[in-house]
Amino acid sequence: MSRSQILRPIKVLKRMQKMHSCSLKGMKDGESIIDPKSTVGGGVGDVYGEDRATEDQLVTPWTVSVASGYTLLRDPHHNKGIAFTERERDSHYLRGLLPPAVSTQELQVWICPQVSLNAQGRFLLKNFVFITHQVKKLMQSIRSYDIPLQKYVAMMDLQERNERLFYKLLIDNVEELLPIVYTPTVGEACPKYGSIFKRPQGLYISLKEKGKILEVLKNWPERSIQVIVATDGERILGLGDLGCQGMGIPVGKLALYTALGGVRPSACLPITIDVGTNNQKLLDDEFYIGLRQKRATGTEYYDLLEEFMSAVKQNYGEKVLVQFEDFANHNAFELLAKYRTTHLVFNDDIQGTASVVLAGLVASLKLLGGSLADHTFLFFGAGEAGTGIAELIALEISTKTNIPVEEARKKIWLGLIVSSRKESLQHFKKPWAHEHEALSTLLDAVKAIKPSVLIGTSGVGQTFTKDVVEAMAAINEVLSLSLSLSHTHTHVRARERTHLMTYKWQNGCFG
DSSP states (O other): OOHHHHHHHHHHHHHHHHHTSOOTTOOOTTOOSSOTTOOTTSSOOOTTOHHHHTTTSOOOSOOOOOOOHHHHHTOTTTOOGGGSOHHHHHHTTOTTTSOSOOOOOBOOOOSSOOEEEOTTSOEEEOSOOBOHHHHHHHHHHHHTOSSHHHHHHHHHHHHHHOHHHHHHHHHHTHHHHHHHHSTTHHHHHGGGHHHHOOSOOSEEEEGGGTTOHHHHHHTSSOOOOOEEEEEOSSSBTTTBOOGGGGGHHHHHHHHHHHHHHOOOGGGEEEEEEEOOOOOHHHHTOTTOOSOOSOOOOHHHHHHHHHHHHHHHHHHHOTTOEEEEOSOOHHHHHHHHHHHTTTSEEEEIIIIIHHHHHHHHHHHHHHHHOSOGGGOOEEEEOOSHHHHHHHHHHHHHHHHHHTOOHHHHGGGEEETTOBGGGGGGSOTTTGGGOBSSOOOOSHHHHHHHHOOSEEEEOOSOOSOSOHHHHHHHHHHSSOEEEEOOOOOSHHHHHHHHHHHHHHHHHHTTOOO
16 A cells, blocks of 8 residues: 555545634635635645645554543453442543442552562562452353363453453462463464454564564554564474464463563563464464465575564664564574574573473482482483473583583483484484484383483373383482473373373382
């Protein structure tokens, strides 16, 4: 659409406004109110050049205004529903728009929407309204649903109409609702995201916006962004390529930033970078909300990401955190390596999981004894999570023992990678290739390597079998960590059964 086409309706509106105002020359008895020098359709002429003055100005599709009345009740960031006080109802023109009852509440008012620490070192979330009556009522409603996906949809609906209440509910019931707003339920929601899509959440940047990404970022109404969670939808949990429908992941992850980390919702921005999808089922789905084309790769892909990262830095500054979420292995490591020195970037799959596992390993040393360097580690699975964990363990061993990282890697076996496969390996896996004969199964690897720590990071379940666990237990006192993906409730139940059986097998309880 050309600039003249965009400006034409604006000019028509101006002329209509002028038609309903007095002529600049004034009205006299019997004189027409239409200026003979007026523009076509009536009104007054462009005496001051107002129409021409706007021709070179960009038209902003939204304006900043003070919400009140009906509009306020549909603003999810400020709506409090029936928790508005009597005084607030008068000052914001809400009389008659709400039921007369005012909810039971503990109202605490702060001036600054910030997070601080109290004397005991606990987080205090400011500028937050605590609405106990509504929370109780909503939790009763959510618990009435039998299907987790129904609870997810109910929570998303609440977030869209009353953001404050959404976060109050999530914070007060985090153990119960965390699996609803994020994994595993979000793993069931993403494949159906096109069907349950109601209002857009976050920004969608596609190949159509190439060359205009900075303008797209400026369309987002919030300016003080601190955290961006971005995905290209190629490797959503253990579900594979979901394209544009991977947006559920950034939205859910940023809900955790607020509920668990205290980051203001207005400072969070979920983004999906749509470069197409190779999922034919989605391409054939009439409700699919993304680009209907095969996924872009190579130069076309990386040029778009380069423009995106440059635009983010230009629009939000150097301190904005960009979290790469659920990118495929071949892109995840490449993007992290490319931008880690120029931008504040983080990959949860590579770095976040690794930090948690390393913390667990360090804590386990109190039971196993010794140091990390005394143990031999075997991973089943060599993707983003496995490689990230292995690298962090190697760095920790190197730091504690003052040996090179290359030497520390010799204590760590990543999957069944051996040097004979080196030529066919992805670049981030090559440093982990050991000089050893090929190993075909996990059981063979356990018997040959004799690890003291076994870590499962594969999307393939049911691999820590009884034979594998017994072989591990026969070596010495060992540590088994199963980090299987939990993208559905079925996977969660299967994982729980595996953990129980592993514990029994490891402790000789075979009954």
